[in-house]
Amino acid sequence: MTDPCQQTEALHEGPAPLDAVLCTGELERRPARPPDYETENRALAALVQALADSPRTILRALADTIREFLQVGSAGISLLASDEKRFVWPAIAGAWQGYAGGGTPRDFSPCGDVLDRNAPLLFKHFERRYAYLRDETHLAEECLLLPFYVKGKAVGTIWAVAHDARRQFDAEDLRQLASLGRFAAAAYQATALLDTALEQGRVAQGLMEEAVQARLAMEKLRESEEHYRMCFESIEEGFCIIEKLEGETLDFRYVEANAAFAAQTSLSDVVGKTLRQVLPDEFEERLAIYDTVTRTGEPIKIQRRFGSQGRVLELYAFRVEDDMHRRVAINFQDITERKRAEEKLARQAAELATLYATAPVGLFMFDTDLRYLRINRTMADLNGMPAELHIGRTLRELLTTGLADTVEPLLRQVLETGRPLLNQELHGATVPRFDEPRHWLMSCHPVQAGDGTITGVHGAVQEITERKQAEDALRESQRFLHSILNALSGHIAVLDESGTILEINEAWSRFALENQTAGVNASVGVGVNYLQHCEHEPFQCGETPAYARAIKDVLAGRRTRFEMEYSCHSPTAQRWFVMRVTRFQSPGPVRVVIVHDDCTERKLAENASREAEERYRNLFNSIDEGFCVIEMLFDDQQKPVDFRYLEVNPAFEMQTGMRNVTGKRVREMIPDLEAYWFEIYGKVALTGESLRFINEVKALDRWFDIHATRLGGPENRQVAIIFDNVTQRMKADEALRQSEARFRLLFDRGPVAIYSCDTSGMIKEFNPCAVKLWGREPTPEDIDERFCGSSRVYCLDGTLLTPEQNPVIAVLKGEMLQAHDVEALIERPDGSRIHVIANIVPLRNSWGEITGAINCFYDITERSRLEQKTQEQAQALAELHQRKDEFLAMLSHELRNPLAPLASAVQLLRRQKNEAPLQQQALGIIERQTGQLKHLVDDLMEISRITSGSVRLRQERVSLGDVVERALETTRPLMLQRRHELAVSLPQQPVWLHADATRLEQVLVNLLTNAAKYTDKGGRIWLSAGQEEATGTGAAVVRVRDTGIGIAPELLPRIFDLFTQAERSIDRSQGGLGIGLCLVQRLVELHGGTVAVRSVLGQGSEFVVRLPVMPVDMPQPSVPQPSVKPAQPPGNGCRVLAVDDNVDAVQSLAMLLKMSGHVVEIAYDGPSALTMALAMRPDVMLLDIGLPGLTGYEVAEQVRQEPALKNIVLVALTGYGRAADRQFSKDAGFDYHLVKPADFREVEKILAVVAGQAALPGR
Structure with a gap:
């Protein structure tokens, strides 16, 4: 590894990107080693001590600790220089330690990249990026780097390098390195503070006085403030x-x-x-x-x-x-x-005093002159004088000369060498018993001051006189014991302090010889160093190096005994041994006994037991039954009063619903548990008698099937309980018993005849009702008493069923799953026939096989007769209702026919504009009475349609105010006629309803008309309409109140019934049929609303109508606006053919049409109408339905079939106004259907539309 400034050529080869050499994510993916906090704490404690002892070398100690603790090839610390452009390496340990003291530029270095990322990074073969690392002999397989901080500022990194590919870093390495990183920050601060303190020359009077002097110096010399503050804040x-x-x-x-x-x-x-x-x-x-x-x-x-x-x-x-x-x-x-520590020292002193006072061996302490400083009572008793007489006196003053000559050199040796004297055997006599030879065993240790100076010696003396005597006896029996040793099956050897075998028994020799082919050296006998053999020639058990270390510990006194079990493969099979290493407890030479006991049979038994235990545990945890072991608790009179749960299986909680019961008493869990549970389990625990029973725990509302047996003897007082929750079964049994009782009650007293039979149909059981239905009591087990042959069964039409067709046989054969509500006629033994309903269900065994059937027969003979009669009556009522409807329709037709010419005549006279008061008054009378008659006919037909359910509402978005306005317009003439004062209150904002506007108008017109009729002239009528709540979600309410005659209390409950009217009197007869209010109620209810009335006789009435408002989210269908053509002037009239067999009606209508500017022809029967239509080619035909020759329907059908007449508009003008009549008209080809007497304005509207279409091009 060289300075990157010297590696320019390597840099030109193209370094790998940073992410290409990073594998930080592997830290989380790799399995993490378990943490070793004990070793970690020892390492940190050592570092702290090193920081206190030698702060100058702390970074080097930290590097060594990282390498040893993480077991890596190299480790080190990199510090950022003051110019922050270069890293220096103050300490490196391991393979790269030769580079300690060097450095590297910050840019393009692993440390720089770690500080730039401000996070730990794991590199893999980072020489691919940092070319100056490529020449390194010990290349890095992986490198883990962490930044460390001082006061939030990164000042360097610590790192660990693995040169071996098998060493891979994980999350535990990261945690441990982070822990050491925090110490690195503290070490860095300490060294920095030390450098600062040395530069300032202030180390006298400790760190605190230095801080004070630094503070005073700050006031005099501001430039040292940074160093002072760092010291002040970091201590x-x-x-x-x-x-x-x-x-x-x-x-x-x-x-x-x-x-x-x-x-x-x-x-x-x-x-x-x-x-x-x-x-x-x-x-x-x-x-x-x-x-x-x-x-x-x-x-x-x-x-x-x-x-x-x-x-x-x-x-x-x-x-x-x-x-x-x-x-x-x-x-x-x-x-x-x-x-x-002081408190601990005080406790130790107290413990030492206690030890001296209570120890069973003699304890003493001498100074360097061998004067007694401390002695316990046992030691004083051995010397034969009180303890207080020993203190301050020398050893020779108190012991016999011979004994003093023996002990004093030994104690001097300890004082001079500082080495303990262990298990030194002494013999001699004491002053009180100078003529009695005695033996002791003495151990001594030097007493050292804090600086290591030896200030005395303390020791322990145990009298072994009796033991020595026993040893003499033992030596006498050595030969005997040696023979016993050879007779033992265990392989026994005795080692000296070096591990050399001094003696072996015959079993040892035999095993070595028999198993030499298994890798055991047959020469492992007397004179062989057993430790070296274990270390260098491990046999097939593979654990001998560990044995060797354990034997060394026993030899050295670090352990007094060692025992280990191991497996070993002999030539024939795997065997198990227990090795016991025991140190001789004697003052003589160190000896260790090694015994190898063959425990194969025990091991096999244990393995079998363990496997059985595992099988038991698996069974214990997997069985569905609950299982628990309890300990019974008895009072002073040996009465069982409670028990404690010692063990439960997982099914226990599921079966009982009780959680976390182990170790708890049952009375804690169920305070009101029944006493018999303690009696039962107490009896099992004391007598050993196993019990099987079913009982209920009422507090849990559960039943359990329990088997309880005792574990161990009566003194153990434990009971094993296996149980199953049978609550559902018990409840099912109880339900079955109740069901059986109910069935038996139903069977014996029920109104249904019940038989049971076997697979052949033979009757097995029957109830009293069956006897009554049968006409006599059947004989069970009688071969003739079969359903298939003992009676004749007929279909309802009287057809005799064969035995194969009998539903009982079909069910028994499995051809039918069951027979449900089968109706048949049965001929009884006396020859009479009854009408029955039969239900037949098969009986099956646990395999699903049919074993018989249950047959339930219900005699419905009388019911059938009544049903037949009811059907006949219903048919008669339906026919009567049909005839009533036909009568009403015919009555309506016959009443409307004379009304039509009357209405036309009134219209004719009105158009004459005759100003004569008498004529005007007469016209008004005729017009009102005609309208009243028409209204009565309309109400009669309306109530007929409503009661028959033939009314269909045409609901749309309707404004309540508009409906009220139209109703007022209709009734205003009547109000004016009777000179009533009308007060109207309408809502400010529109109230929208989803309703049929025509029907609602009809409701309000009826209420207003009634108010006008039953209020004396000059009375007051109030009408208000609105919405109940301001939120817009309430119902729409219309109130009609008057000052009329009121309604009698006895009439109020049925005021909305059909044909209900107040009693008529000569002076208060308002006419009508008593169907108006019934019509109001039915129409309001069809809209989902209600109508109510309040009235006091003689003080007026108030009717309140409530209707649901239109929901906000209800879709509002777009209503096409009709194209209204303006009324045509007389010069643009239509050609009209009016056809009616009522001469007055058709002529008066023709006159009105002609006065309106239309060309009119008249026909009085069907054939004439067709002839005139072909000749005239009219625009409109006004056709009556009931025509002689051809009906209006037939005329319409033939008109539609004639191409020359295809554009004629057909208008049915008839006295038939039912919905069915309107449908007939539509089916026949009519375009319009008007009911007599038709409002002439309606006729004019139709003609205006036709005239407008005729004016279009192509007409």
Whole structure:
């Protein structure tokens, strides 16, 4: 790796783009290694210690840590130079460490790209982009770089390089490198601060006094402010400066405080505030301390606890040596850990005292002169005198000479060498028992001061006299024990401290010889170093290096025992062994016993047990039945009162609906659980009797089928329960029982005859109603009592059914799924026939096979008779209704025919303009009475159409105001005639309805006419129309109120019934048929509205009509505007042929037409009409329907068939006004249909239209 400035040729080869050498996304895709926080914490702790010990080499230590911690080939730190144009490499570890101290330009370097991206980057073969890396012997397979920051500014990068393709970085590497990156920032600050401090020459009196002096220097020398501020803000200890305020009240004001001050004390934003404001509770105490410091100049230390976590801070307050001596600097040092260490030391001292007081072995401590400093009671008892007499006296003063000669050199050795003496065996006699040889085992350790100086020795003594005696006995039985050793099946060897085999048993030798083909050296016997064999000649179990390390730990005393289970392949099969390594606990040479026990049979049994356990667990978790193990709880009288759930399977929650019950008592979950549950399970737990039962938990509203059995003995008090939720089954059974009861009740008392039969049709069961229907009681199991042969069955038309046609047989054979509502005639045994409805359903077994049938027969003989009678009556009523309609139509026709000439005559006289009052009065009488008669006929026909449902509304968008105006125009002559005062109120804004305007006008005309008729002359009538709510969503309302005679209370409930009228009297007879209000109600309801009446007899009436307004979103069909032709002047009249067998009617009509300027001819029958039409070629034919010779329909049909007459406009002028009559006219070819007496204005409108068309070219 060289300076890129020297690689110009390589740069010309064309570097790869940055994204081509990046693979940062792989960090998230690759499986991450598990974090090792323990190793990470140790590494960080080591770095912190290195920073404290040698800050100058901290970056090198950091590079080494990155390399070792991440296990990479190279690692390092790159720092951005002060000119920010170049990186320097202050520390590199690993394969690239030779480049430490070098550097590279910032541009076109990996570090520069990382700072530009401001994010961690993972490079793959980045020499393809950075040509100066291509000559490197150790090329980088991958490189992970992270920027690190100081106060938000990037100052460098840390990086790790993998030279081996097998080492791939993952997300855990990124996390660990980021953790070290934060330390790199702290190390960078520390080294920078150290450099600054060295340049300023202020390292005396510690870092805090340096900060104070830097502050004073700032006031004198502004150019050092940056260095001071960096030091002040970056130190980890809290620090602040306060200034004394002298006035009426003594106080201090905070002048400065660093970030650590706020973090440690939880006091923020204190600068500028007074001591009283910041610490009101401690003000007096702190004031006295800080005032003393300013006056005396002597520093003071105090300790205080801060924060909710109980952190302990040591406050060191000292006076700032300025001119005024008014400032105090306070350093806050977190001594929490030190306090904890002191407390720990105190606890250890207490523990040591406890140990000395309670230890079962003798404990002692000597100084360097071997004077007793400490001794416990056990040791004093061994020496035969009280413990207090030992303190301050030497060893030789208290021990016998022989024993002192043995012990003193050993203790001197420990004091001189500093090495412990372990398990040293002693023998001799003590002063009290000088004639009794005794044996002890002693271990000693040097006592060292903090600087390593040996200040004494402490140890432990255990009397082993009895053990020695036992050892003597043991030696006597060595031969016997050796034979036993050889008889043992385990492979046993004894090792010395070097791992050399001292002794083996015969089982060891046999195994080595038998398995040498499996890779075991048969020479592994006495004299062979077993550790070396394990390390260099691993056999097929592959774990011997680990065994060797464990044996070394036991030999070295780091472990007293090691046990490990392993598998090993012998020539015949895989076998399992347990290796136990045990250290001899004796003062003699280190010995270790190794035992290899063949545990193959146990292992196989365990594997089988584990497989069984797995099968059990799989079954436990997969079965649909609930399962649990409970522990019964008894009171003092051994009465079961509760139980605890020890284990439940997943189905338990599904079956019971109870969640998270393991470890809980059932009374916690179900406080009101029935007592019998405790009695049942308690009995199982105590007696061991297994129980199977079904019972209900009422609190859960569930039934369970339970099998309970005891686990273990009665003292175990555990019960295993397997259960199934049978709630639905129990409810179904209960429902079935209830259904059976209902069925039996219905079967026995119901009105339907019910039989059951087998597959042959033989009757098996029947109810009382069946006996009644049958006429006698059938005999069950009688071969003759069959549905197929015991009765004769007929169709409704009387046809006899064969047995094969019988629906019972068809159902039994499966030819019909079931017979539903089959009607038939059955001949009973007495010969009578009854009409029945039969329903036949097959009975099936669990395999779906038909085993019989249920047959339900209902005798409808009387019902059939009544239905027949009802049908006959309905037919008669329909015929009567038809005749009524025909009568009304004929009556209407006959009444209209004489009205037509009367109306025409009135029109003729009106056109004569005769001014004679008498004639005018007579004309008015005739005209009114003719109109009244016409109105009565129209109402009669209207109500007939409405009651028969033949009225069809022509609904469109209609303005309520327009309908009211037309109704007023129609009734105004009647109002004027009776001199009524009419008050009208119409809405300001249009109210739109979806309605038939003609029918609504008819409603209002009827109401206004009634108001006029039943109000005395000169009365008042009010009409108001509008909408109920201002929001525009309410109903449209029309009110007609008068001051008339009112309506009697008994008449009000049926005022809208057909033909309802007030009682007529000689002086108050208004005429009419009593159908007007019925017509009003029917038409309003057809529009979806309502009509109501309020009235007081003698005080008038008010009718209120409510109609739904037109919805805003209802589509508004475009209504084509009729092309209205202006009335033609007389000179442009039509040729008209008027045909009617009523001479008066046709002649009066002809006269009116002629007066209007038309050319008119008359015909009195059908044939004459056709002849005259061919001769005259009229523009319009006014045809009556009921003509002699040919009817009007026939005349119209022949006219339409004649080409010469195809343009004639045909107008039906008839007394028939039903909807059917109008349809007949249309079908016959008529263009218009007018009902007699026709309003002559309607006739003139038609003629005007025809005249206008005749004037068009081509007519």
